[in-house]
Amino acid sequence: MVLHKLTLRELQDKLTQGEVSAREIVHAYYLRISQVEPKIKAYITQAVDSARAQAEALDQKLKNWRRTMPLMGMPLAIKDNICTEGVLTTCASRMLGTFVPPYDATVIARLRGQGYLLLGKTNLDEFAMGSSTENSAFGPSRNPWNLGYVPGGSSGGSAAAVAADECVAALGSDTGGSIRQPAACCGVVGLKPTYGRVSRYGLVAFASSLDQIGPITKDVADAAVLLNVIAGHDPQDSTSADVSVPDYTRALKKKDVKKLKIGVPREYFAEGLDPEVEQAVRAALDQLNELGGEIIDVSLPMTGVAIATYYVIATAEASSNLARYDGVKYGLRSKQAKDLLEMYMKTRQEGFGPEVKRRIMLGTYTLSAGYYEAYYGKAQAVRTLIRRDFDAAFQEVDLIVTPVMPTPAFKLGEKIEDPLQMYLSDIYTISVNLAGIPAISLPCGFSKVGLPIGLQILGRPFQEETVLRAAYAYEQATNWRTRRPTIR
């Protein structure tokens, strides 16, 4: 029995049937990690001792305990910008290279409450700023389908770990596509919930009005299982919504999309879209049509300004969110400083990488006196228009289907010297964050060189059920999920 190849639900069954113990699960996964991790580099920290201790304790309990919990004994990987009490949380930054939070993020407390096992903390672009994990202070992760390619980002470590069977499932965070884009690159499923659906408490903030935590899994059903656990109102996060949480696994009963209207935004199938990607997405639309969906052309006219809008708002918020890393209280403090001003400057100079510095400078500039209205004020106004585009489209359709990114995964080093090219890889995912709506990314094919291609399905706010239903129907009607990478 090869445990690491199982989905979360399959592994859960084996554990509850008594076919396997939590200790064996942990053992199997660390064995797998030891085999492939030198090539993939998905993890920043492996929580081996605590995972083993948790597994032992769980096995003891299971001896005379018949209760089951959705994540009991499930070995998960957590993106390293989500705080885990007592376990290093670095954000892939030298600034927090030694930071051990004294508290759990709300999502972690919820996972704990359902008996999960923390295998480790996964790699990301520093403070989630990037699309390739190449901005990690601890080196890039690799794409399990081809080690010369990036796994996407910023949740590249989580996506690579799931694709390489180094965990059964993972959590990522998505500010402009950071769950969906790496999921597409790595051929796995990534769900960005509605803004406010999942608590942000304990997620180290990049851009507070855009950040959202979500699952990265081997299939759609596993995403529903994880979302069931992490979704819901949190009094510690005033931006989390007090909206009731359905059982998302019930959305998986129907294996069709009958009576659903599916919008195809013409602006997403324009110049810059790789033909292989377009072909795969169009084929997926045909499939959805066969499954009972009505395909309708829609327009999202503001699409062209989404990236500019995003880079004003996200960097402005980031410049403020990252001000706390000043060397006073925790994290890095430069040893070279002779006075307070030097302590600030040298600490931030040594602690942050180039992309983080670039975004702090951009954001500081756009919030400055005399520029605020022209940049931040204007960007907020455009954001409202982008949201209205989606509101209008969702008057006509129930779902919108698009590519996740314009190309399959790119090569390591290909875009790192050209930030604008890098930013463009998020062109299809960014609007979703600005509008605050839910979206899922799942495999819909492979390029000629064997790299996965992702399909994105967008829904109305708090309509994750409909998104999951369509994703599941498509997934079950196709065989993409059975193709697994050979790591070499």
Next chain:
Amino acid sequence: MNVAYEAVIGLEVHAQLRTQAKMFCACGTTFGLSANTQTCPICLGMPGILPVINRQAVEMAIRTGLALSCTIRSQNRFARKNYFYPDLPKGYQISQYEAPICEHGWVETYVNRVPKRIQIRRAHLEEDAGKNIHVSGSSHSRVDLNRAGIPLLEIVTEPDMRSADEVVAYLKSLRDILMYLEVCDGNMEEGSLRCEPNLSLRPVGQQGLGTKVELKNINSFKFVREALEYEIKRQTKVLDEGRSVQQETRLWDAEKGVTVTMRSKEDAHDYRYFPDPDLVPLHIAQDWVEELRKTMPELPSARQKRFVTEHGLPDYDAGVLTSSKPLADYFEHCVKLFGQPKTVSNWVMGELLRELKNTGTSAANSPVSPERLVSLLRLVEDRTVSLKVAREIFPELYASGKAPEHIVKEGGLTQVSDEASLEKMIDDVLAKNPAQLAQYRGGKEEVLGFFVGQVMKASGGKANPGKVNELLKKKLAG
């Protein structure tokens, strides 16, 4: 020839709200705990933490706004004020910028017994910073974040004040209101009430405003006056010498009694305010405001007016008595037991207030309870003791906490009213003063006063003056 200048002064007051918990986390708000023991990941600004608005702080702000006759804004947004300082853990302060919770109010005060209305521009909620601690001889400073995150209400006036007297009067009235509402303990020395005046001069008669200087580091009423008076003199001198006042922030140096430059206009921060994306807009429903309006205590100015109309007190008495809620409560308690508001007022404003001030005690903790004071007043009323004796024994009453009856009895201070004793004293006095007696008998009746005085003196002040008068007249007529 020197021009006469007029000072134009506005005030920013930071009032620490007496909430149970901090503005955005559950930490307590106690003053003076050992460093960094009143902190949590939220007020330490750790990565990933989020603020949650304290409802009690919002309620206190609304109640203060109502007391200051402000409009309460229904749509509130918190903003981030970005700047680097070691006592500011997040690198920004959560405050309100474009949309303050309270706007357009006023405070009525008395300046040298003349009423004056000071306009309130706005009052907004924000969180306090921590404190840097500079250890002498050490190359490093330390930071104490116990205070970080305690809710503040920043109350900003229009530039309506023209003298240090007006500023002190306004500040006292504002403090009275905050203390009446029990939203701030008003302690300037401990920093729970901080004031930052801004001041400019202009030639008398001119409408436009001169260049403004902001003053910081003022932590008592005395320093408010001294700093303003110093700054008025300094700016006057600068202008008289034909130079111009620089726009800057100056620190009050209490030891030297001067203000010194802290930072100039060029060094002013760009705070890069923007709406805090971690907090959703705060909607204050009118129902909530009306609910809170019902909980408002009677405020100093209303109570003062009522003391005049209901108790028939002079404006001045009413003003003094209502300047502190415990003192006004004390007064009304006594009146309820005894009546005679003016008599009670004289005692409370005179004997009691003097002792309270000398011992730095609030009327709420007076060792002489309203019941005890009324007992003393009754002893005077039924002529058991003279007014003079009653006044003389008050300090003892205050210091010992004994019952007045007890002190009178112990000291043998009971007023002498029995006719036999008094007649004997009168006879003695008349016998010793034959010349005056002759004058009286000769028709000079004002000599009666002289005899009364002599009898009182002979009795050691204990003789009942009314009785003495009555008996003397009888004797002299006979």
